[in-house]
Amino acid sequence: MTVTLADVAARAQVSPATVSRVLNGNYPVAAATRERVLRAVDDLDYVLNGPASSLAAATSDLLGILVNDIADPFFGIMAGAVQSEIGGPGGRAGGERMAVVCNTGGSPERELTYLTLLQRQRAAAVVLTGGALEDPAHAAAVSAKLARLADAGTRIVLCGRPPLADTDAVTATLTFDNRSGGRRLTEHLLTLGHRRIGYVAGPMERTTTRHRLEGHREALAASAADHGDQDELTVHGPYTRRSGYEATLELLRRAPDLTAIVAANDTVALGASAALRDRGLRIPEDISVAGFDDLPFSIDAVPALTTVRLPLHEAGARAGRLATGAEEPPPGGVATIGAELMVRGSTAPPCH
């Protein structure tokens, strides 16, 4: 029926062990023998049985990538970069790694379940991308899961996620400097002369949301613009265009004298811009808008969006190398990835 190692061995007139050694290339085999085996493999169109290898070797070539939303380029770019670096498809029969992108949809249960699934598959590595949920119970559950994975030999890499406390399960952490990015963005607005700035924040319980907002508040606190009504000028919502649209209308209702709006990310900023336009407000003449991430489409907004650039591709690529052991973890296991302010047309001095 289906071709097995034994069939190949028979045809090449060698033992199954030899075929295995040729395919895995991790053992000396005479060149002539290797040739013969390889030909038999081709003749028979043989494909290694992954589950059987994984069972016998107690390891697998699967690498899991957890993302919150695969339809969001923020995650797509990182996931693609990870995959590009894991030395997957390229060579011949043996040794290929396969990256598995798992879409949690932001659900804590799914995150946990995917980790279990990955554990079940004896994944070689797991990369967790993007902001984490701040719920302590969930954080503890994730830590526990990661600890078991690490015990089983799985490498754990966090990419764009804050370091985990009290655990040595994580091989390496690449964390974005969301706080300082947020601070610099708001400082830019303050320098332009803005004093009443609305903030469309992300979902309440996410680290990314909190850090960006904290940066924003830090900048305000250090300036003369903090009138103690910051909570009123902040609206939370999911990282979606729609949320940006609605939150902006709400902000306008609460404070019609706003001269600038900072959004949780670029997608939200797009929604905010649409709401402003629908209200008849011109950007940046009547009101400034800023985003975060610098996704590819942000430069094409009209006017081009002022935002904070996160090197998503670079971070993902490095995470991929860390996950495969191709790169040494940074000292202390944690590296902070800088964020760069991109000033473009959507922000300008307020005109009173």
Added chain:
Amino acid sequence: MTVTLADVAARAQVSPATVSRVLNGNYPVAAATRERVLRAVDDLDYVLNGPASSLAAATSDLLGILVNDIADPFFGIMAGAVQSEIGGPGGRAGGERMAVVCNTGGSPERELTYLTLLQRQRAAAVVLTGGALEDPAHAAAVSAKLARLADAGTRIVLCGRPPLADTDAVTATLTFDNRSGGRRLTEHLLTLGHRRIGYVAGPMERTTTRHRLEGHREALAASAADHGDQDELTVHGPYTRRSGYEATLELLRRAPDLTAIVAANDTVALGASAALRDRGLRIPEDISVAGFDDLPFSIDAVPALTTVRLPLHEAGARAGRLATGAEEPPPGGVATIGAELMVRGSTAPPCH
């Protein structure tokens, strides 16, 4: 060391077979016994060994999704929709399916290698998304690979890809009506009064590119606007913003009297719009622009982009159901997914 089924069996005082039956839930087990087993599983923190199950059962719960570019929302949306429908993470221990998103980056070799990897993992199903390469050699190689996969019991679903000729390996094909979408879009432009229309096409060898372009030409041929110089008014390039930008500059050079530009997709249209703006042309007053796909950001372009809406989410979800056998294949195995013209602000009558 690591907990096995036998450990659970011992602790629950049943045979390994019973534990297996409880975990897989596909066999009658007394409620009391089940309880005992489940408690033992929890006590021991047992996780099934995926490779071992797959080996013994000769099947796996892996489902592969091949995409050309995971950073492109076109694919991200479809992949997310597939995953949402495969009945993955949700329930308890057994029976979870895991979707594996494989990023080919548009490379034929990687496409083939990923298919081999999926075959090696004994994937339960494979969903191939997006346009196919037209190279006959590669098409034959893919067909051959799919045939072996199908032989091994893997379900094959094409989503947003034209049907494969001469093969019964494919379980179901969901194909987008790119040709008629392209035709209707250009008809819309012709109706507005445009006669000189530039076309920024996708990469030469892709089915998607060809079908959309054919639709465009069909519409022109049926009108008075075809002056036999269509080739001059067409520029090919990858599905990127940059390509749209550069191709548009080239078109403007070749034919400064253009009153409209149709792009291969929305991303390219964004690049085209940027080029037009940089040239000082107003959209749609001086020149109209249209895209294809109706990705989420397209409505936020300024002016909002006229485009052709492809129901990516619906198609992906259906592909997911077909891949898991939750839905019957359409009669003949092929269903054509309609495309809907979305007329928005970026197109208007030309002003001479």
Added chain:
DNA sequence: CTGTTAGCGCTTTCAT
């Protein structure tokens, strides 16, 4: 409804 018995296809010491 539950236990017994064989493998699934491969890797890997241990010999030779």
Added chain:
DNA sequence: ATGAAAGCGCTAACAG
């Protein structure tokens, strides 16, 4: 450098 043999941890008949 190659072969023989013993599992890896689980599922699936087949009994009972």
